[in-house]
Amino acid sequence: MKPFAVRQATLSDLEALMPLFDSYRRFYGKPSDPNAAKSFLRDRFEHGESVLFLAEKDNRTTGFVQLYPSFSSVSLARTFILNDLFVDAGFRRQGIAGRLIAAAVEYAASLGAVRLTLSTAVINTEAQGLYRTTGWTRDEQFYVYHLPIPAIELLSE
Numbered sequence: 001m002k003p004f005a006v007r008q009a010t011l012s013d014l015e016a017l018m019p020l021f022d023s024y025r026r027f028y029g030k031p032s033d034p035n036a037a038k039s040f041l042r043d044r045f046e047h048g049e050s051v052l053f054l055a056e057k058d059n060r061t062t063g064f065v066q067l068y069p070s071f072s073s074v075s076l077a078r079t080f081i082l083n084d085l086f087v088d089a090g091f092r093r094q095g096i097a098g099r100l101i102a103a104a105v106e107y108a109a110s111l112g113a114v115r116l117t118l119s120t121a122v123i124n125t126e127a128q129g130l131y132r133t134t135g136w137t138r139d140e141q142f143y144v145y146h147l148p149i150p151a152i153e154l155l156s157e
Contacts (some may be wrong), residue, residue: 004057004096006103009064011045013054014038016061024064024086028121051080053103055087055096063087065100067107072114080108082118085127101134119144 009017015038022037044050044066055063066084071077082104087096108116118136120127128138 004055004062004091004094004099006053006055006096006099008103008107009052009054011042013052013061014041014045017041017052017054017064020061020064020086020088021084023088024084027086050083051107053100053107055091055100057091062091063096063100065104067104067116070117075114077114078108078111080104080113080116082116085118097130098134101130 018034018038018041021041022032022034025037026032041052044052049068051067051069053065054061063086064084065082065086068081068083070079070081072079082101085097085100087100104116118131120131
């Protein structure tokens, strides 16, 4: 069995990444929209707003991980948000997700980041198991809150 490779993605990988990114969004209940997925990824590449790593096997893109840069004011240091991790269903349980996470960790460490942060759906127990086995710990000190931007209008009234 030929091994898979993991490398940093570039804009030239957009066509190969788009179907996987669209599948990732569908996994989280969003309707398929390949054009919007492609546009979103293109914008991230063109504006340097994220870093993607992809896994390939037999000239096929099998998975990806996307990091967004951030910073910790308390730590006075760079951090990254591991926002997206997805492996094609036909390639799961082959170590690809673990290798993608390792690439993300290596990249963050090379830039002096102090941590990676992620969140996953409460019902995504398979991913939670992966994160535990790759050294992630669930936060027990902080709650996460979200404020949709249209709610800002309500606050200013």
